[in-house]
Amino acid sequence: MVARVNKKINMAIVGYGYIGKYWEKAILKDNRMNIAGIYDTSINASDSAGHKFYKTFEHLLNDPEINTCIICTPTDNHYTTAMEILSYGKNIVVEKPTVLNMEEYNKLLEKARENHALVFNAFHFVYSPEIAWFRTSIPDLHKEYGKIGSFYSYFSDPYFIDGELKNKALSLLGSWVDSGSNILSMLYSIFDSIRLDSLTFGDSYAGTFSDLFSTASMKFNDSNKDAGFGHTVTNWVSNSSFKYTDFTFPETDSRIRLNHSGLTVTISNDTGSKLLFSAEEENHLLAHYIGLEAAVYEALYSGKGNEEYGKMVYNTMYSPLNGDDANA
Template identity: 25%
Template structure:
């Protein structure tokens, strides 16, 4: 299958090897506004474009991966779907539900697939736990925390991260997608939310959302204020506590190592696992819609 990638920036670097090394795919064409990205295309023996519309017009691709900033997703995805290309979008897909519904309609009208990669769902540690979490009993509480070093010493968002649209949009959806692996997130009820903003760019650098679902307390915290890069989740049961260290791809049970699944770059593993399972006949529209509905509704 011929694959095109639009947007050869920071996150796209995590896609390249998983696609290139998978024998199912041919990393066929890359597109980026910056001419400097052409060097990457040479490394992977792929065609290079600076205009994605020209790439769509001239090249035959089975699907296109879009890894540009979220505020550009809708227009690019729309044009790809109109060209009858199967589309994979990096999360979050779009910044409002109207645009998301349009993309689904175009996908159906043109008989092509449309998917969004919620990459946390495909982490080694998450896939391992997804099949085993029921063995620990009923969940009582979940605390998911994301720390990223995206601000400078003045607590202003660094230029290269402004396109992420703030802490909640960038990582809240990762935590929500994780929850969706273990529970029906349509039942989430928002109790309280707290934000701290970088007023210079009017984006949040800290967000905390507290939910309840039946008798389960859930919190999601995303913090960009410190020079830390750590992602972890605590899941509390009646007797046991699971500590999921997403950064190190390990799980502790009651402070004892349960499993070590670290076999390489964390993000590359996410995309490797996703593309190994990718199929055009995806039936996850409900998941995509639900995750974005919560993400956008609870902003």
């Protein structure tokens, strides 16, 4: 039996940096979960915004009031931190990527089972308003425009400029692991099955997991009988931040664009272009975390994680890097 939470969910934020503060804003806005403490080796108690501050990790782990930890540490520290927290029987919510390979992920799930804890993979991009709208609108879109035949995702971030990696990207590992996990988690929230056919990388800045550019091709299908192919591009060298995904509906020669940067959805066909959806949120990343925080609350309250969802995403993402079949 897992650690279902039947009372106020007391969260500890492990890593109170850029992303940790977005979690804080989302939790305080919703007010269904409680920030019961902060742990971060790089700050002092005076920097914890009035939250309880743990001087050592052991103090946090041994606090019976804490039933769930949100892990916002640097990416290469996610796995070891998660394993230690799980060994104390506490649920974990882990920023993507949760792990750096499938061996780590399988060990993580085994540790969670042994200690009756939940694992929630925090794929924040899935909860961007335009993606959420598109996902819930698919039945109506099918009726009006037919089945989805293909997609194209382009994710650009200004992380490598003038031969130098910018500070915000120092712990992100590379364009495929960072943006690829966003793309794949989005696609798995729409389609039942994805098969990665090819994955190629451009230049790298430091070896393994440090690609600056990637292209991938894949096939998809789902229970709605959507089936087709898609291509993705992740780009850290464009000197701009721009993200979108196009879905084509060949039966009506229509294209629906999800503008992830503008939080809008538009359709284009032989009758012209039309705006289908526009979100009101000004802070795009906060909009992601507000949706994510609500999903985490519902999952923890019902005693469920998203372990299998994470397995699909990470198996597809990492298997090609290990020379394995991404769909085994």
